[in-house]
Amino acid sequence: MKTLTVFTPTYNRAYCLEKCYHSLVRQDNEDFIWLIIDDGSTDNTKELVNQWKQEKKIDIKYHWQENQGMHGAHNTAYKLIETELNVCIDSDDYMADGAVERILSYWKKYGNENVSGIAALDATIEHQIIGSKFPEKLNRATLFDLYNKYGVTGDKKLVYRTELTKLYPYPIFQDEKYVGLAYKYYMLDKQYEMLLMNEVLCHVEYLPDGSSLNMYNQYLKNPKGFSFYRKELMKLPFGGKVFKYKQAIHYVSSNLLMKNPKLFIETPKKALTVLAFPLGFLLYVFIIKKTRTEVN
Known part of the structure; x- marks a missing residue:
């Protein structure tokens, strides 16, 4: 079994998903699965993914569901993931070159059952760090403390142990499509710290149809x-x-x-x-x- 699942929730993002795909094809370590959670797309996402699966350049799994919103797509991903580790790369983002190798090497060297995973950096497509780096000489901390005690700013890339992300599922409310993803992360903070890696794992682009905007x-x-x-x-x-x-x-x-x-x-x-x-x-x-x- 592979060690890492890169999962991507997507909704009518066929027009930009290809950038994420090519970034995964470029990875020099193939010890990962790309899990695409199609959250009710009505565009040509399925056809595009089938084309990539036929190319057999990387291991791809595809799951379609009725639209539930980002948190509902995360719920489904965590149910389906079987690898030891997982990381979310959004459909409008792409993985940094060598990111899989950096994750797995770091985890092999420092990972253990006393931490929930690894926190690393996001950068723009122009390679500018989103927000701030982690404090020097700080090797581990909860996500909450990073922002509220150490003054870290900006989105970070979170790699979690899969057995833990199966805990604390997000509730689904009728006629609603949003629950803050940090709910699960803060629940895990009650028991675990995260390893800190001051390296970029993902390049981020905030598109006009993105939830953050x-x-x-x-x-x-x-x-x-x-x-x-x-x-x-x-x-x-x-x-x-x-x-x-x-x-x-x-x-x-x-x-x-x-x-x-x-x-x-x-x-x-x-x-x-x-x-x-x-x-x-x-x-x-x-x-x-x-x-x-x-x-x-």
Whole structure:
């Protein structure tokens, strides 16, 4: 069995998926599987993937499902993956040359059951690091501490042990398509740190149809998913009052968006939610105005 699965959730991205494919073909270590989770595409994604499978340049597995959103595609990927390690490369991104070899060599040298995986760097297509590098001489940390204790910024590439990513599946809410992926990562942070590798594994391009550039619309369309995410972050055994106050503000706005009369009953932090209500209301108003402006 191969050691690594590179999985790619995709939805109507046939026009840019080829760049990801060619980056995997260029890898000098073939100890990986490319798992494509087609989240309900109606374009020619399936035909394109079948063409690549016939070329037999890399090991490709393809799975189509009804559209569930990014988190639903991740759920399916984690159910299907059988390799020891996995990493997500989005459909509009591509893997850095030599990335598979770097992952497997690093894991062979330092990997163990006391860590959840490896955190590494993303870069733009112009080879500029996204955000900041990890602090020098810091070899391992939780993802939460990287951002909230050590001041790391920007998206990072996460390589996880598959047996752990099968834990904490993302909930699926009817008529919604978004739950923050970091939910699973923070759940794993409660027990494990990650190894840190200050090397680029992925090149990122933020396309206009990407979820990261449509966040206000995501807030509006997926209030149950955002409410769940903020509640879980308020429950974390780490984070401090300021962090949890911010989560409470977002929790309030999401519950106002979905007109939830049990807003103060369902929160895990009642006093904090009461204090956060004024700013949460202002955020709710801002989201409504912002999305109306974008539509017009």
